[in-house]
Amino acid sequence: MKKHHLRIPGPTEVPERVLRAMQSPMINHRGDEFRSLFRRVSENIKKVFQTKNDVLIFPSAGTGAMEAAIANLFSPGDLIVSFSCGVFGDRFADIAEAFGARVERISVEWGKPVACDIVKERILRDAKGEIKGVLFTHNETSTGVLNDIRALREAMGDHPALVVVDAISSLGAVELKADEWQIDAVVAGSQKALMLPPGLGFVSVSEKAWKAAEQSKMPKYYWDFKKARKTLEKGETPYTPAVSQIFALDEALNLILEEGLENIIARHRLLAAALREGLKHLGFRLFAEDSWASPTVTAVDITDFQGKINFSKALKDRFNITVAGGQEKLKGKIMRIGHVGYVDELDILNVLSALEMVLGEEELFGKGVKAAEKVFKKGEEE
Amino acid sequence: MKKHHLRIPGPTEVPERVLRAMQSPMINHRGDEFRSLFRRVSENIKKVFQTKNDVLIFPSAGTGAMEAAIANLFSPGDLIVSFSCGVFGDRFADIAEAFGARVERISVEWGKPVACDIVKERILRDAKGEIKGVLFTHNETSTGVLNDIRALREAMGDHPALVVVDAISSLGAVELKADEWQIDAVVAGSQKALMLPPGLGFVSVSEKAWKAAEQSKMPKYYWDFKKARKTLEKGETPYTPAVSQIFALDEALNLILEEGLENIIARHRLLAAALREGLKHLGFRLFAEDSWASPTVTAVDITDFQGKINFSKALKDRFNITVAGGQEKLKGKIMRIGHVGYVDELDILNVLSALEMVLGEEELFGKGVKAAEKVFKKGEEE
Numbered sequence: 001m002k003k004h005h006l007r008i009p010g011p012t013e014v015p016e017r018v019l020r021a022m023q024s025p026m027i028n029h030r031g032d033e034f035r036s037l038f039r040r041v042s043e044n045i046k047k048v049f050q051t052k053n054d055v056l057i058f059p060s061a062g063t064g065a066m067e068a069a070i071a072n073l074f075s076p077g078d079l080i081v082s083f084s085c086g087v088f089g090d091r092f093a094d095i096a097e098a099f100g101a102r103v104e105r106i107s108v109e110w111g112k113p114v115a116c117d118i119v120k121e122r123i124l125r126d127a128k129g130e131i132k133g134v135l136f137t138h139n140e141t142s143t144g145v146l147n148d149i150r151a152l153r154e155a156m157g158d159h160p161a162l163v164v165v166d167a168i169s170s171l172g173a174v175e176l177k178a179d180e181w182q183i184d185a186v187v188a189g190s191q192k193a194l195m196l197p198p199g200l201g202f203v204s205v206s207e208k209a210w211k212a213a214e215q216s217k218m219p220k221y222y223w224d225f226k227k228a229r230k231t232l233e234k235g236e237t238p239y240t241p242a243v244s245q246i247f248a249l250d251e252a253l254n255l256i257l258e259e260g261l262e263n264i265i266a267r268h269r270l271l272a273a274a275l276r277e278g279l280k281h282l283g284f285r286l287f288a289e290d291s292w293a294s295p296t297v298t299a300v301d302i303t304d305f306q307g308k309i310n311f312s313k314a315l316k317d318r319f320n321i322t323v324a325g326g327q328e329k330l331k332g333k334i335m336r337i338g339h340v341g342y343v344d345e346l347d348i349l350n351v352l353s354a355l356e357m358v359l360g361e362e363e364l365f366g367k368g369v370k371a372a373e374k375v376f377k378k379g380e381e382e
Numbered sequence: 383m384k385k386h387h388l389r390i391p392g393p394t395e396v397p398e399r400v401l402r403a404m405q406s407p408m409i410n411h412r413g414d415e416f417r418s419l420f421r422r423v424s425e426n427i428k429k430v431f432q433t434k435n436d437v438l439i440f441p442s443a444g445t446g447a448m449e450a451a452i453a454n455l456f457s458p459g460d461l462i463v464s465f466s467c468g469v470f471g472d473r474f475a476d477i478a479e480a481f482g483a484r485v486e487r488i489s490v491e492w493g494k495p496v497a498c499d500i501v502k503e504r505i506l507r508d509a510k511g512e513i514k515g516v517l518f519t520h521n522e523t524s525t526g527v528l529n530d531i532r533a534l535r536e537a538m539g540d541h542p543a544l545v546v547v548d549a550i551s552s553l554g555a556v557e558l559k560a561d562e563w564q565i566d567a568v569v570a571g572s573q574k575a576l577m578l579p580p581g582l583g584f585v586s587v588s589e590k591a592w593k594a595a596e597q598s599k600m601p602k603y604y605w606d607f608k609k610a611r612k613t614l615e616k617g618e619t620p621y622t623p624a625v626s627q628i629f630a631l632d633e634a635l636n637l638i639l640e641e642g643l644e645n646i647i648a649r650h651r652l653l654a655a656a657l658r659e660g661l662k663h664l665g666f667r668l669f670a671e672d673s674w675a676s677p678t679v680t681a682v683d684i685t686d687f688q689g690k691i692n693f694s695k696a697l698k699d700r701f702n703i704t705v706a707g708g709q710e711k712l713k714g715k716i717m718r719i720g721h722v723g724y725v726d727e728l729d730i731l732n733v734l735s736a737l738e739m740v741l742g743e744e745e746l747f748g749k750g751v752k753a754a755e756k757v758f759k760k761g762e763e764e
């Protein structure tokens with residue numbers, strides 16, 4: 001008998017309170033009970049986005065919400081510059097291209113973040129103001145890299161392009177101030193820091209983005225922001241909402257507001273720091289440097305162990321801990337340990353103990369745990 | 383945000399599959415669906431008791447099942463010898479006394495088990511065969527001591543007294559062969575190794591015990607074994623059964639039979655050994671010696687820390703781990719760490735990590751975990 005520990009970067013574990021909320025009896029999605037519920041979650045979710053603007057909620061995967069942002073804010077032929085440092089940055093560019101935008105892809109080496117300089121350089125070259133949109137990934141889940149969105153946005157100065165940020169694997173776990181940092185659309189999903197099962201997509205829409213939405217000529221029906229805003233005024237959705245997920249969102253937002261967004265952000269930072277310190281003491285090389293490492297997912301270089309230890313399989317078989325592998329060109333080269341959402345200190349110590357035993361060398365036993373405990377002790381004292 | 387870890391010696395954590403089973407819609411307890419369910423659990427539970435005889439199931443606490451055994455097997459004035467090494471041994475004697483038995487209490491020092499010699503000596507003195515019953519506690523939850531029931535039973539030889547064993551905190555986690563060892567009544571509860579919420583009591587009844595039940599003159603109505611056996615033949619219970627608990631029992635028995643009783647027993651032995659080794663390496667003195675230590679609960683001497691560290695409070699506040707304190711004369715002197723039922727290796731490593739941090743000395747960080755990991759490694763290799 002081994003309890004299941006889900007240490008992938010999403011879907012993440014769902015708190016018991018949220019699971020219970022999902023068992024609420026089904027209600028009429030065009031009735032008062034739903035309207036009051038939907039109004040409440042639509043207000044509360046704004047606190048997580050740190051915005052006063054509308055946040056639209058769709059029954060969809062995170063990728064659907066990315067598509068919604070593109071389809072509503074741009075027109076075919078628009079020049080969109082995509083800054084990518086991994087699989088999910090590339091995906092954002094693919095979506096824009098599929099909808100007929102003229103996409104200019106600026107990619108950086110995987111494992112590194114997007115540098116402010118290259119953003120500044122590209123923006124300065126746009127004397128005619130041709131660029132209509134800029135796409136960033138906040139947290140690149142495929143490489144465990146966090147982009148400094150605040151600095152990247154500042155690097156753009158007062159260029160009029162819309163700034164669209166994929167914050168699917170960061171929002172609610174990492175600082176992201178949609179309004180203060182002037183992000184026109186922030187995209188999020190339910191299955192990461194929001195601690196819900198997958199199935200809800202979120203997009204915040206700035207005033208500037210609403211103006212762009214008026215002009216947008218990309219084809220859309222399901223994702224139509226204007227219809228979503230119009231029905232939201234009545235506390236409803238254009239098409240059938242995912243009712244049980246909305247019950248769950250309501251309870252997850254209660255949990256988030258009870259703990260406090262600042263505390264949650266600090267928790268994720270501490271968990272990541274302790275895990276990284278523990279991993280280093282076990283001799284692992286980390287794929288991303290400390291200064292831009294993700295607070296929600298840690299990519300571990302496993303090339304030294306190829307043909308010797310299959311970590312994913314060993315952690316699963318021996319301890320029922322599920323971690324993620326590498327994607328695309330990183331397949332077999334990294335393992336990714338998720339620590340986003342419903343995760344605490346003991347979860348981190350667990351994964352380190354389990355790795356110590358999977359490595360199997362007695363001189364490593366307790367070594368990663370010790371290093372992590374020191375980080376937690378320091379965190380507690382601060 | 384800290385996940386809750388329940389490390390008391392019961393109620394224990396309830397597996398997700400069992401929690402889900404409890405959510406089955408209510409059914410008629412006098413209908414075919416319930417009858418087939420109740421017949422199935424009444425058969426499957428026999429495998430855990432290692433008996434071919436009936437196991438009766440009552441909606442009750444474990445103490446209720448203890449009372450049921452006394453009230454059905456004896457008559458007022460019967461001489462019952464109670465061998466006690468702690469709170470729960472004493473309780474068994476109290477119950478027999480409350481029902482008018484002549485109880486002879488033989489108590490041993492808390493922290494030690496009942497020795498075969500004192501049983502043998504008392505039995506040999508009973509030349510006239512006056513003793514009608516002997517009460518043993520298999521696992522004394524208050525001190526973390528396991529009595530060697532097989533040896534104690536053997537020490538009685540062919541004395542005709544009924545042997546009644548309180549196995550509430552052991553059955554399903556520690557070897558106990560009701561038939562082979564000739565135990566006339568084994569008492570169990572739902573909230574320990576059976577991994578259910580509290581609320582069900584169990585008693586196995588040997589052929590000899592059924593004969594005694596025919597003669598018993600102690601007052602009983604709710605606990606009446608004969609009524610229970612009669613209704614069980616129809617797949618029913620005399621009074622309203624705890625239907626949701628029976629759904630849960632059905633699923634818990636599935637889990638137990640899937641893992642296999644032998645494997646479960648080995649798991650508990652290994653978890654206890656690893657925890658004890660880890661605790662010793664952190665400098666703790668253990669209340670019971672290794673040779674008679676309980677596989678389901680470990681009592682830790684905390685007298686050295688009085689006025690310095692309140693472990694229960696610190697583990698709860700800092701890590702949301704709930705452990706138990708001492709009872710009666712052991713209050714404030716021991717803490718008890720439960721590891722019964724739905725518990726795995728990472729749970730043990732968790733509690734050791736947490737204690738390392740609560741102790742707070744950096745030279746202890748990772749030390750208990752390391753010692754426990756070594757035990758697990760050895761267990762894996764065997």
